[in-house]
Amino acid sequence: MKYSKIIGTGSYLPDRVVTNQELQTRIETTDEWIVSRTGIEARHVAADDELTSDLALQAGRRAMESAGVTADDIDLIVVATTTPDMVFPSTACLLQAKLGVKKGAAFDVQAVCTGFIYALATADKFIASGAHKCALVVGAEVFSRLLDWNDRRTCVLFGDGAGAVVIKASDEPGIYSSHLHSDGSHGHILRVAGGIAEGKVRGNPFLEMDGAAVFKLAVRVLDECAREALTHNNVEASQLDWYIPHQANLRIINSIANKLGLPPERVVTTVARHGNTSAASVPLALDTAVRDGRIKDGQLVMLQGVGGGMTWGSVLLRW
Template structure:
């Protein structure tokens, strides 16, 4: 007998305001064709004034709980991935906990930038495997627009705001099911030697200010294609599987060229890759759960499918999670 964490509900939320490439080109030296050709992005969602990361996270969490048919009172733990918390402290997770009306369990944030959701999913999976939680809410939420330099066309065109969430439930498996659903494994990596390739030039300890995103795009692209392909192979080998077993790859939505390059390196057909970067841009820790929720709701991801989620972000951090739906 063993316990496996199964995803029983997904949810997402995008702010109402849509900023198109054409609109962005009115304020920064860029164009729709320039952005599309280099990134695949057509638009991004931007949080309204007074709308915080916790607000986005709460709406995505509420949607995931509703689809899972789980009451917030049943949740033992919230793990929230974000790089753009409401405050330095308390954590955004405890604010969402209060908004959901939860008065039990625990809640905390995880910070691994664009890899954040994979990191948070791994933490939740291990809590369930260890028997310390049965029902866990995992959220990726960002108001990344708040840390952009809107005069830097190399970065401001890439990012957007949003939130996605999943509900995990620990289920006992006795070996009678040939392919039981749930998280098969998670794989996390980081290499701090490359922290200066993608970072924010501010912080409480260093500048006492929030700062803005700075990125060496070409170097990040090179590391992304190599590291993401490697961690996908690692996850498959850990479970005695190969690329042909994958039904869907749900990647971090950073850049269409990175998605295409990773798929080519793995020999995976493009139509098996869930792509939302054109509509959402890069929403950092929110991008994987946003894409996952879309593919679940539109029926692409079905019961029994093998789903591979992967991401890379500042740090550098990267990781993957292999899930049987």
């Protein structure tokens, strides 16, 4: 049986930084209120001429450079995004063209903030089946364009960015297992209900969220899904070297870590400076920890996401 292994990571954040201090001059909020409830201090916002595929391109190039591969090596591109450049072609196909990749498949995955977990699990299965040999998996978002910047309940939470990994076929396990879930009956608690029909936007084109309901569900399902992955692999939480959850809210992250008995020094958090970058949040955090030297060869890492749908999932891997 073939396995897949992450051999390179990359990320990209737009230049513009929007701090809590800037937001409190525009809407009725305060830095203290935002930090105490979310842990977020700032977020990056894409320039007017930056598209999701542009962010993905920068992160993808850095991941490929880190992995030591070229466009000729890539035979699969999976992009997780909720904010595609256009209805179609897919952002993955647009990225494929920008990278100069000439072979294989390219497609998008839409699972909102769980998107990267879904995309990584999908690419892993393609690699393990032998159908593909080297995949670029990207989470990229310009989520700021889905926000009503007058809604203080939601606009303070999100930011833009991209993260990417290159995975390659391996004889030794890199990704041990993935565990994906969804429950569409909770779709109303986190959604953008608008759509395009007959040349017009129908419905609300801005993010709607029941924050309390999302918080409660996220804490429950992430705990359950983490334990599912651990049990499946006969691993104890204490054996995890690193836990990298979706970067939405520091209180959610701390709640899960406490439930699993993980000390703060083994939890990677970037939410303070990035905000919630949806599908980009997990690969952004992963790349941060790889590049600053925290994650080392042979270590056991769990990735987790939870997002609209509602969707959630875990990936357990050996670095």
